[in-house]
Amino acid sequence: MNENEDKRDPAGPAEPRAVPPHNPYPVVLEGQPALVTGANSGIGKAVALGLAASGADIVINYIADLPAAEEIAHAVEAKGRRAVVIKADVSNEAEVQAMFAQAISHFSTLHVVVTNAGLQRDAAIDEMTLEQWNKVISVNLTGQFLCAREAVREFKRRGVVQGVSRAAGKLIMMSSVHQEIPWAGHANYAASKGGIMQLMRSIAQELAPYTIRVNGIAPGAIRTPINRAAWATADAYRDLMTLVPYKRIGEPEDIARAAAWLASDFSDYVTGATLFVDGGMTLYPGFATGG
Numbered sequence: 436m437n438e439n440e441d442k443r444d445p446a447g448p449a450e451p452r453a454v455p456p457h458n459p460y461p462v463v464l465e466g467q468p469a470l471v472t473g474a475n476s477g478i479g480k481a482v483a484l485g486l487a488a489s490g491a492d493i494v495i496n497y498i499a500d501l502p503a504a505e506e507i508a509h510a511v512e513a514k515g516r517r518a519v520v521i522k523a524d525v526s527n528e529a530e531v532q533a534m535f536a537q538a539i540s541h542f543s544t545l546h547v548v549v550t551n552a553g554l555q556r557d558a559a560i561d562e563m564t565l566e567q568w569n570k571v572i573s574v575n576l577t578g579q580f581l582c583a584r585e586a587v588r589e590f591k592r593r594g595v596v597q598g599v600s601r602a603a604g605k606l607i608m609m610s611s612v613h614q615e616i617p618w619a620g621h622a623n624y625a626a627s628k629g630g631i632m633q634l635m636r637s638i639a640q641e642l643a644p645y646t647i648r649v650n651g652i653a654p655g656a657i658r659t660p661i662n663r664a665a666w667a668t669a670d671a672y673r674d675l676m677t678l679v680p681y682k683r684i685g686e687p688e689d690i691a692r693a694a695a696w697l698a699s700d701f702s703d704y705v706t707g708a709t710l711f712v713d714g715g716m717t718l719y720p721g722f723a724t725g726g
């Protein structure tokens with residue numbers, strides 16, 4: 436028999452076995468419903484899908500664009516998880532409370548809350564209106580406070596569930612490299628993210644005795660609608676890369692993988708930490724050649 440001869444069974448190949456699509460996430464969040472704010476777009480969308488791939492049922496919060504939120508709910512369901520879509524403005528106390536009540540009644544409880552919703556209203560400091568200032572602070576900072584408070588109330592009420600997670604709850608707060616790096620022309624945004632850092636650390640300190648873990652994620656430049664101007668053209672992308680030692684823009688999935696880890700027991704001894712997911716943006720790249 437020559438090497439090139441067909442050695443297949445003349446009866447034909449066996450029935451091909453269904454190969455499940457590769458899931459890069461360890462499935463460790465089963466029985467741990469998760470709520471993600473601003474989950475209909477960008478980082479929030481990727482986090483919702485990443486937590487679903489990790490086994491969690493998902494509450495998808497949105498404020499605008501119901502079809503986008505519903506599309507994400509279908510994608511969660513396609514992963515074999517349950518999803519519910521809830522509209523709420525995170526800066527509105529009554530709407531946040533109603534959202535948590537609905538989410539908890541739907542899934543019985545919540546184990547993971549990702550306070551992600553955020554926006555920018557950029558202006559030079561001498562041209563910044565009080566409305567621009569208030570809008571950013573009320574969504575980015577007060578919104579995270581309102582959602583964190585409701586999450587903690589539920590985590591404390593329920594406590595640790597043996598066999599589900601070692602923690603009574605995991606709160607993940609979306610910050611930014613601008614909790615650290617000053618940002619001219621974006622003082623309201625940088626102030627909101629600096630505020631999130633100390634909000635996160637203070638409540639992590641307060642809640643550790645309750646076995647509740649609170650951590651932050653500080654993304655660098657991630658390819659989402661919020662910063663399209665920074666990556667959409669070749670010139671803008673080249674300029675952006677001067678700030679990123681790792682020489683690529685971040686993708687929303689980079690943040691989703693960090694969130695899945697912080698939500699899981701793999702990070703059980705981690706609380707009060709900010710995980711920088713920034714390709715080295717906070718490494719002072721201007722000093723790379725000696726300074």
Ligand code: NAD
Binds near residue numbers: 476659
């Ligand atoms: P995005 O604009 O795609 O997403 C922001 C989401 O927040 C949207 O779904 C928006 O509808 C929602 N939102 C805005 N106001 C809301 C409100 N009042 N109530 C409920 N939802 C509201 O941008 P993104 O890049 O995905 O941003 C997500 C988070 O990541 C933000 O907190 C942002 O500050 C942070 N972040 C992003 C980057 C980046 O490079 N993209 C970097 C650092 C931090």
